[in-house]
Amino acid sequence: MAEYAARPCCLGWDFSTQQVKVVAVDAELNVFYEDSVNFDKDLLEFGTQGGVHVHEDGLTVTSPVLMWVQALDIILERMKASGFDFSQVLALSGAGQQHGSVYWKAGASRVLTSLSPDLLLHKQLQSCFSIRDSPVWMDSSTTVQCRQLEAAVGGAQALSCLTGSRAYERFTGNQIAKIYQQNPEAYAHTERISLVSSFAASLFLGSYAPIDYSDGSGMNLLQIQDKVWSQVCLRACAPHLEEKLGSPVPSCSVVGAISSYFVQRYGFPPGCKVVAFTGDNPASLAGMKLEEGDIAVSLGTSDTLFLWLQEPMPALEGHIFCNPVDAQHYMALLCFKNGSLMREKIRDESASCSWSDFSEALRSTEMGNGGNLGFYFDVMEITPEITGRHRFSTENLQVSAFPGAVEIRALIEGQFMAKRIHAEGLGYRVMPKTKILATGGASHNRDILQVLADVFGAPVYVTDTANSACVGSAYRAFHGLAAGTDVPFSEVVKLAPNPRLAATPTPGASQVYEALLPQYAKLEQRILSQTQGPPE
Numbered sequence: 437m438a439e440y441a442a443r444p445c446c447l448g449w450d451f452s453t454q455q456v457k458v459v460a461v462d463a464e465l466n467v468f469y470e471d472s473v474n475f476d477k478d479l480l481e482f483g484t485q486g487g488v489h490v491h492e493d494g495l496t497v498t499s500p501v502l503m504w505v506q507a508l509d510i511i512l513e514r515m516k517a518s519g520f521d522f523s524q525v526l527a528l529s530g531a532g533q534q535h536g537s538v539y540w541k542a543g544a545s546r547v548l549t550s551l552s553p554d555l556l557l558h559k560q561l562q563s564c565f566s567i568r569d570s571p572v573w574m575d576s577s578t579t580v581q582c583r584q585l586e587a588a589v590g591g592a593q594a595l596s597c598l599t600g601s602r603a604y605e606r607f608t609g610n611q612i613a614k615i616y617q618q619n620p621e622a623y624a625h626t627e628r629i630s631l632v633s634s635f636a637a638s639l640f641l642g643s644y645a646p647i648d649y650s651d652g653s654g655m656n657l658l659q660i661q662d663k664v665w666s667q668v669c670l671r672a673c674a675p676h677l678e679e680k681l682g683s684p685v686p687s688c689s690v691v692g693a694i695s696s697y698f699v700q701r702y703g704f705p706p707g708c709k710v711v712a713f714t715g716d717n718p719a720s721l722a723g724m725k726l727e728e729g730d731i732a733v734s735l736g737t738s739d740t741l742f743l744w745l746q747e748p749m750p751a752l753e754g755h756i757f758c759n760p761v762d763a764q765h766y767m768a769l770l771c772f773k774n775g776s777l778m779r780e781k782i783r784d785e786s787a788s789c790s791w792s793d794f795s796e797a798l799r800s801t802e803m804g805n806g807g808n809l810g811f812y813f814d815v816m817e818i819t820p821e822i823t824g825r826h827r828f829s830t831e832n833l834q835v836s837a838f839p840g841a842v843e844i845r846a847l848i849e850g851q852f853m854a855k856r857i858h859a860e861g862l863g864y865r866v867m868p869k870t871k872i873l874a875t876g877g878a879s880h881n882r883d884i885l886q887v888l889a890d891v892f893g894a895p896v897y898v899t900d901t902a903n904s905a906c907v908g909s910a911y912r913a914f915h916g917l918a919a920g921t922d923v924p925f926s927e928v929v930k931l932a933p934n935p936r937l938a939a940t941p942t943p944g945a946s947q948v949y950e951a952l953l954p955q956y957a958k959l960e961q962r963i964l965s966q967t968q969g970p971p972e
């Protein structure tokens with residue numbers, strides 16, 4: 437028998453790069469069941485590494501779509517064997533790795549709508565895909581298509597204003613363009629193109645699920661203001677594309693009731709609602725309960741910022757997506773490649789490989805570091821595109837080294853000032869009610885969080901985001917149950933666990949950093965112009 441008491445619940449799914457994961461969340465928003473299937477470990481026959489195949493060109497990266505289907509079969513069969521009471525599932529939603537795409541072969545919809553409950557999904561869908569190896573977000577083989585798309589719309593900034601991002605190799609429109617150009621027969625035999633998120637929703641729906649606004653914002657195809665496909669972008673990528681994509685929908689949409697396949701095979705109630713699936717990052721924003729004015733800082737191998745934006749300012753860096761939980765607002769992602777590996781290097785060089793010495797250095801140096809500023813990019817940074825280490829003394833004079841403790845504070849203050857400057861460049865503004873949500877490895881270091889609070893002038897909270905995309909999907913499923921009642925998402929999730937306060941700004945912090953931030957920005961531009969050469 438199941439080890440938990442069956443109760444009314446919602447399911448949250450995550451079809452991520454390395455696994456398919458599910459959580460069951462009850463009406464008090466407690467997670468009482470979770471399971472996952474790891475592609476590399478549990479589906480050896482597909483031979484993936486990290487859930488993907490990196491092709492010989494070193495640029496093309498794909499994942500077998502039937503691996504994703506089979507992983508779902510395994511989880512559902514495991515839940516059934518464990519005695520999970522599917523009849524209690526009121527609604528479900530989910531997330532998928534962003535930008536990946538699935539190509540349904542002509543005729544697949546007939547298979548999808550008439551699945552036999554006596555067979556597993558992957559046994560019935562074997563011939564339903566015109567492209568069996570789906571391009572995923574790690575692919576970087578479409579630079580030619582990116583330039584073609586930007587040229588078609590009037591340049592990179594024009595594309596960013598239209599779709600929320602300049603052209604990126606992993607973005608779906610460019611991937612579709614490559615398939616149309618290099619495999620026209622497969623493209624011609626494709627009746628539907630899904631994102632990974634809408635593909636997963638289609639499995640539960642038993643018909644093609646629509647692409648939601650938020651994940652659709654990661655395609656270089658959706659006009660993020662009007663929330664319609666950009667005709668100029670569609671035309672630039674491939675012919676007859678709009679009919680293959682279907683119409684996008686608000687991310688909070690109930691897209692239908694669960695397919696009879698799941699009712700008959702697993703015992704889901706016929707009225708179980710399927711709420712539009714979305715991208716993993718938008719789902720994580722929901723799972724972290726981010727609200728207007730908040731910012732989430734994921735301090736990992738690379739540092740990622742999730743921003744809640746009311747008035748976005750599309751730029752040539754970062755990505756602006758339609759907000760998954762508030763149709764009037766937006767969210768943004770900013771990625772900083774020199775994250776924890778850079779922090780570990782400076783720890784080893786200037787704190788004898790010791791985090792406690794690293795923390796002591798932060799405590800023993802003053803806010804503003806006596807005007808010493810540092811830029812530390814041992815790998816080519818994404819935001820902005822700079823490499824190398826650059827140090828400046830109080831008179832903006834470039835110096836070759838700092839004393840140990842000064843070096844450590846220069847690294848951390850520099851990393852966080854960059855985050856604030858580039859977030860504000862996308863339209864983010866620190867508000868009186870702003871909360872900073874810190875996650876990832878470095879969020880366990882209180883002294884690092886203190887600098888974060890000081891630089892932003894806002895309180896820092898910590899939360900466990902291990903399941904944020906799954907949990908956020910379950911929360912969105914509950915929100916879908918309230919569809920049509922105008923209940924805001926924040927109201928639906930008010931019972932969910934709240935993050936813990938970890939640091940508040942030191943008195944006087946605002947004065948210090950209001951003065952330092954413009955100086956940091958100016959020096960960053962100076963380095964950029966030195967490394968990129970004079971403008972043409």
Ligand SMILES: O=C(CO)[C@@H](O)[C@H](O)CF
Binds near residue numbers: 453533715716755
């Ligand atoms: O490419 C990304 C976001 O733009 C990644 O975070 C993927 O969503 C990971 F699945």
